[in-house]
Amino acid sequence: MQKVIYCRTAPSLGDGFAGSPESVWGTPEYEGDRNEPCVFFGLYGLPDFYTLWRHKGKKYILWAGSDIRHLKNNYWLEDSEEGLKLEREGICAWINRHCESWVENVVEHEALKELGIESQICPSFLGNVDDFTPQKLDVKKRYHSSVSGDDFLLYGWDKVTRYAKENPDIEYHLYGNTVEYPCEPNMILHGRVSQKQMDGECKSMTGALRLVEFEGFSEILAKSILWGQKPISLIDYPFLQAENPREELLKIINKYSWSNI
Numbered sequence: 001m002q003k004v005i006y007c008r009t010a011p012s013l014g015d016g017f018a019g020s021p022e023s024v025w026g027t028p029e030y031e032g033d034r035n036e037p038c039v040f041f042g043l044y045g046l047p048d049f050y051t052l053w054r055h056k057g058k059k060y061i062l063w064a065g066s067d068i069r070h071l072k073n074n075y076w077l078e079d080s081e082e083g084l085k086l087e088r089e090g091i092c093a094w095i096n097r098h099c100e101s102w103v104e105n106v107v108e109h110e111a112l113k114e115l116g117i118e119s120q121i122c123p124s125f126l127g128n129v130d131d132f133t134p135q136k137l138d139v140k141k142r143y144h145s146s147v148s149g150d151d152f153l154l155y156g157w158d159k160v161t162r163y164a165k166e167n168p169d170i171e172y173h174l175y176g177n178t179v180e181y182p183c184e185p186n187m188i189l190h191g192r193v194s195q196k197q198m199d200g201e202c203k204s205m206t207g208a209l210r211l212v213e214f215e216g217f218s219e220i221l222a223k224s225i226l227w228g229q230k231p232i233s234l235i236d237y238p239f240l241q242a243e244n245p246r247e248e249l250l251k252i253i254n255k256y257s258w259s260n261i
Contacts, residue, residue: 003037005060006030008051010042013064018127018195018219033057040099043067046075049091052099059099062124065216068111092116104217105235111214123217123237125226125253134228134246135203141169143232144202145209146176146220156211156234157181163209173205199223207231225249 007021008030021027021041030038037058043049044067052059075091077084092115095101101119103109112119147155157174164172164184172187175198183189190201202208208224208231215235224231225245233240239248 004028005058006033006036006038008038008040010040010044010048010064010067012044012048012067013042016195018125018131018223020126024126024128044070046077046086049075053094061095061099061101063101063103063108063112063119063216065104065108065214068108068115069214072111072115088115105237107214107235108216122255123222123249123252125217125219125222127219127222129226129250129253132203132223132226134226137206137227137229138204140171141167142171142173142205143207143209144173144175144198144205144220144224145211146198147174148176150177150179152177152181154212156209156213159211160187160209170206172209173202203227205229208233210234222249 005027006029007025007027009021021039022029027039034054034056037060038055039060039062040048040052040055041062042064043052043061052061071088071091074088075086077086096117101112101117103112103119103121104123106121109119109121145155145157145160147157152158160172160174161182161184164170164187168184168186170186173190174181174183174187175190175193177189177191181189190198202223207229208220210218210221210231210233212218213234217237221231221233225239226249228246231240239245239252242248
């Protein structure tokens with residue numbers, strides 16, 4: 001009988017994905033069965049770690065990116081950094097001893113290694129790859145980028161501004177902002193729109209601009225590759241240098257399935 005692997009998604013991750021772990025990976029939602037294997041997707045703070053610690057079955061962690069920064073800065077028992085904190089050293093040692101960690105790129109791998117946690121690398125995509133087929137791309141060069149929480153510096157919009165000044169003939173389409181952002185004439189602000197609208201507007205563009213220095217494998221980058229575009233990423237992924245990045249990405253995604261681990 002094929003074993004069932006559950007998945008607990010950290011509440012901090014929200015629901016901004018193209019699909020769900022259950023629909024894509026076949027991992028039923030974790031409902032507290034502490035004896036079965038489980039993937040803990042995201043580990044942002046003490047509540048997530050406590051649930052992981054209490055679990056008695058096989059424990060996998062799929063790190064999300066920003067949760068590694070949270071761990072590096074220690075887990076706080078109160079919202080304010082003036083409150084009580086748990087030092088990370090003991091937590092990291094326990095995780096490395098009792099859990100199997102997975103990350104989506106080399107920057108995450110190296111960050112965990114510095115904390116004493118070994119990990120394996122595999123990009124993932126919570127969407128149906130058949131819904132994102134190669135497109136006929138526009139002749140005019142148009143790139144798209146996004147922001148979350150209006151954290152423009154984190155998401156590299158200052159770099160987009162510089163690129164726009166240096167390349168006035170290229171359009172830069174920016175999504176996700178809830179406040180105004182100073183733009184060059186060739187920068188177009190779209191604000192917060194639905195995933196469906198953004199996908200429809202971006203699928204024939206030249207590529208995604210993913211200018212985040214530390215994160216997991218962005219779905220915006222994944223979609224750009226699957227559409228047959230030429231995205232630009234500050235994080236190095238070997239398949240981006242391949243002649244056909246889409247096929248190389250599919251090989252990696254299809255190679256790993258939680259039902260086969």
